[in-house]
Amino acid sequence: MRYRGRFAPSPTGPLHFGSLVSALASWLDARAHHGVWLVRIEDLDGPRTVPGAAEAILGTLARFGLHPDEPPVWQSQRYTHYQQTFDALQASAGPRPLLYPCGCTRKEIADSLLHAHARHATLAYPGTCRTGLHGRSARAWRLRVPDEAAAVIRFDDRWQGAQSQNLATGVGDFVLLRADGQWAYQLAVVVDDAQAGITDIVRGADLLDSTARQIYLQRCLQVPTPRYLHVPVVTNAAGEKLSKQTGAAPLDDTAPLPALLAAARHLELVLPTAAAVSLEAFYAAATAAWAQRFVPHESSDIRALR
Template structure:
């Protein structure tokens, strides 16, 4: 595994609406982690799924973060402008990436197991070529068979501790390019993290299940593997992840200090004594440094 040096963090929201309290938690944690490590914090707009993009949302996100004292330390990367980079990565994968003609219904009907995300485990139907009459729908990445070297992926999460996942039995061959032609999140995020030089990924625990796939893909592309820290998720009153899809409201920028303090409180940081944003950042940085800062 390639060693990474010089801290670079990132926040990578999807422009499907304005920032809300749940996304602010991730933004704040990743920003604090970059600052206590003396590193850079980059912003990436993850709009590879252009069907979910809301006009003006990307600019609103950038402006909101700046209003909360969290501007990007470099140019903002936009995924929808980088399709040629994802194609180049796909070309480097060679025969490991193969066309698949199976629909979701066909995969469900031939269920051989359940993936860790609850979906039907892909049975490998097209691994050795498309059946006669089949037309390619997606592009998949071959993972090692159960028991083979590389099939078990282990990593240390800075919040959750030691993690592991069996790619063959927990995930199966996964999608790199979707049936609608869009590149899949797993490929795009791996390419972007590598090309932005990201050394540390701080994000929500809803993406924990994706990490082993991304580490495996990094290895196939000879990319460095960042350190990971997966945060607990802010939930709504009925126990659902706080998200735009579940009706999360935009942040109230008329009360920026209160919004920042709520996010910090969810992360276990004591900042309520702050009477202005300067004092808030002093307290928040000290609290994060005590828990996750550099160690001798």
Template sequence: MRPAPPNRYRGRFAPSPTGELHLGSLMAALGSWLLARRAGGEWLVRIEDLDPPREVPGASDLQLAALRSFGLQPDGEVVRQGRRGALYQDALDRLLASGAAFRCHCSRSDLADTGGIHRSCVGSGTRPVPAVRLRVPDRCEVGFVDALRGRQVQRVDREVGDFVLRRADGLWAYQLAVVVDDADQAVTDVVRGADLLDSTPRQILLQRALALPTPNYAHLPLVCTPDGRKLSKSGDAVPVDPADPLPALRAAWATLGQPGEAIASCTDTTTLLQTALRHFDPDRIPAPESASIPATVPTSPRCTTAL
């Protein structure tokens, strides 16, 4: 693993290829891009294609094309997790060798009485390919300071338990892959949606177990429908339209709590992004868990599958 270069900000946007970009994912991309550029740093894009059964064919190419249309160009090559299994296997082997991880034959039904929280193996049978879990110590409390939300604390043993690193179906778990990739890509600042806030303590535990650096974290508010549902889980999560990028960029800017008048006169994406960067104020990002979806967001007619 490469250590993070000192005093060099590296951020990233990491969508899963389960559909085209909608307003929530565009806001996350724009927010992470603005924070990286404001710090004079780099901005990377990584495709998190770890779960083939959930992927939509061609979605990652549409996502990347949309980012280009919105003027959000990554620095360097786009990384795809589906091609990085050797890195994950190496990390898993290290965790197993150290005793930090263990093989587990428990099924979901075996853990039903504990709400899915694993503290000891209770399965009566064996699986052809067991899952692999991280061993979470008793009374394991992990805290960190979120750049937008302040101090966060989680009792990982009680709220999560021993969590999966490789699934029983052989697929890599998100928690392991994201930790390995952030370290390998020398990511210093992770900016993402608040739906991943409770994953952060697990990732910090993994970083410690693998002797990897812990990046800074900032969790953006979720974009929600007027009735409070997360946009990506609702029928309102239709894709934004790359053929008409300015209205969608203005909507994403607004959901970040930034003043609309600052970019109102911009007539192309380059000018809008340059102007937005000059006026961007992270202190304006909404503190609550969610931001409201603007009344009108131009959408693409091609697909209605949400990320």
């Protein structure tokens, strides 16, 4: 299967340097594999979506020379697919249903976790509603994870190395349909990646903790599991992840080259001085450097493009 990668920004504001690092890494990995690079606008969270931000992000990507190979996709236009997947999971046969309604409030869950912590027990969702709502009204819907002995998800990350997480003790049954009626990130991203035929996911390491849940959901849906590569996150002076919430400055798209060179340094790419001459020279050199590190069997072919 031909390589298919993607960049999936949330339109909660303009593109910033931390997002550029993820966009560049995913673009370079696709190009180094002679593959396809897609853009998906993750605008599931309506209250946080800023009008016009998606169009601004796409415009900034274009001015940085990062053009998707297919038309961008908006998650807000794909609710029917999420509903169909949810219905299929709900109809799955088995000794125990995969999905169940949950009536817990955030405060009740926090109180349960605090109590569990005092007993040195798990900090995952305690499974309060696994056996029924107990008189509560349904708020969210959760996906049941395996019992502890079978709940360990292992995968090899192309940057971070071998990873494992016990879903039962580390996460617990997780939400697919939120209490506010919105589809959860974990469901939407798995459905979108599977239907787009994504073979490789390159993104920030802040999403590393979500990967085991997504792999488990992929197995429940019997869809392929992509390869993963999680790049180091960009932090601010206070050591916080650089984001719109922590005051990240918008990219200056009138002078893309300095930001691209800085992003390449963050990705630990060693580029020749000629890479600073133009966007074309930068991308040729950066693709070659990425291929040499992450696609060794193709690096000689990529270097020929320099």
